[in-house]
Every structure is written in structure tokens, then in C-alpha cells.
Amino acid sequence: MTRDQDWFGRQLMPYWRDADHSIMHVGNEVKEVVNDEKKFAVELDVSHFKPEELEVHLEGRDLTIEGKHEEKSDHGFIKRSFVRRWALPEDCDLDAVHTQLTDVGHLCIEAPKTGQHTHRRTLPIMPAPKKK
Numbered sequence: 778m779t780r781d782q783d784w785f786g787r788q789l790m791p792y793w794r795d796a797d798h799s800i801m802h803v804g805n806e807v808k809e810v811v812n813d814e815k816k817f818a819v820e821l822d823v824s825h826f827k828p829e830e831l832e833v834h835l836e837g838r839d840l841t842i843e844g845k846h847e848e849k850s851d852h853g854f855i856k857r858s859f860v861r862r863w864a865l866p867e868d869c870d871l872d873a874v875h876t877q878l879t880d881v882g883h884l885c886i887e888a889p890k891t892g893q894h895t896h897r898r899t900l901p902i903m904p905a906p907k908k909k
Contacts, residue, residue, distance in 0.1 A: 823844055823878075839864055
């Protein structure tokens with residue numbers, strides 16, 4: 778490290794040490810994940826986002842949660858975003874997945890389970906027809 782970089786780091790340290798580091802982990806706060814015999818559920822703290830800035834997608838068994846926030850002011854520009862993905866267990870009822878956003882900014886996604894796992898079976902290996 779050069780002398781100038783070291784000086785710069787010492788000058789920044791008081792500001793970095795006292796900064797609100799919670800804003801740097803936007804959307805990282807997974808409050809709870811439940812995967813038991815009755816349901817798969819996820820709860821995220823998305824309190825830094827408005828409801829219209831959030832999207833939840835289910836494509837097959839892949840659950841995707843996205844948040845995008847942009848804020849402009851006279852003094853600058855703030856942009857926050859996150860993407861979280863989960864693969865839902867095979868015994869989840871995909872048609873019954875539902876979401877709720879609480880008044881304190883927690884997004885809850887729940888997928889009830891059917892209790893029926895995909896059955897596994899062994900497929901016979903058949904010989905290919907001989908080429909002529």
C-alpha cells in the first residue's frame with residue numbers, strides 16, 4: 778500500500794466506522810426459512826422498498842424475489858436492488874403459493890406441501906436398433 782493510500786484510508790475510517798452499515802445489506806436479511814412436512818416458507822425484510830418496487834416470480838419450481846429502488850434528490854442518487862432465489866421442494870403445491878407483505882416490511886412467501894413426493898422409478902435400458 779502506498780503512503781497516499783494509507784493516508785486516505787485513515788481519513789475515511791471515522792466515517793466508515795460510524796456509517797449505517799445496515800443499508801448496505803438491503804434485501805439480504807432473510808428473517809426465517811421454514812421447510813417442514815407441512816410447508817416451505819420464506820420471510821425477508823424488505824422494509825427499504827415500496828410494494829410496487831417488489832416482484833415475486835414462480836417459474837416451474839424456481840421462486841425469485843426481486844426488489845429495485847431508485848431515488849433522486851438535489852444532492853444525489855440512491856439505487857438499491859436485490860435478487861433472491863430458491864428452488865421449491867418437489868412436494869410443494871405450486872398452485873397454492875401465496876405472498877403477504879406485513880406492515881413492518883416483511884415479505885412472507887408460503888408454499889403448502891401436498892405430502893406426495895414425486896415417485897422414483899427405474900427405467901429399463903433398451904438396446905438400440907442395429908444399424909444396417
